[in-house]
Amino acid sequence: MSDYTSSSDSRAGWFDCSAGADDIKLNTHWMDGYNDSQKHAVVTHEFGHSLKLAHGPEIAVMDTCPACYNPNMNNNLQSWDINSYPNVWGY
Ligand SMILES: [Zn+2]
Numbered sequence: 001m002s003d004y005t006s007s008s009d010s011r012a013g014w015f016d017c018s019a020g021a022d023d024i025k026l027n028t029h030w031m032d033g034y035n036d037s038q039k040h041a042v043v044t045h046e047f048g049h050s051l052k053l054a055h056g057p058e059i060a061v062m063d064t065c066p067a068c069y070n071p072n073m074n075n076n077l078q079s080w081d082i083n084s085y086p087n088v089w090g091y
Pocket residue numbers: 045049055063064
């Protein structure tokens with residue numbers, strides 16, 4: 001996991017799955033302004049991507065932007081997130 005700062009990057013975080021990287025990148029431009037719940041949501045979301053989970057509905061922590069809409073949103077795994085794991089990994 002590593003930090004970077006970019007005001008032109010709308011992402012608060014992203015999972016770099018390029019060869020040899022396997023790194024979660026957190027954009028301090030956005031993360032520094034988030035409350036603990038939002039930070040938790042972003043990190044949980046990016047860990048989800050590291051497990052090959054795709055984006056899900058707004059109720060899921062795998063929502064496209066888990067910290068965007070509601071500072072008190074679900075920052076923990078929701079049923080959609082939990083159910084998508086076996087769909088990806090086959091068990
Ligand atoms: Zn994402």
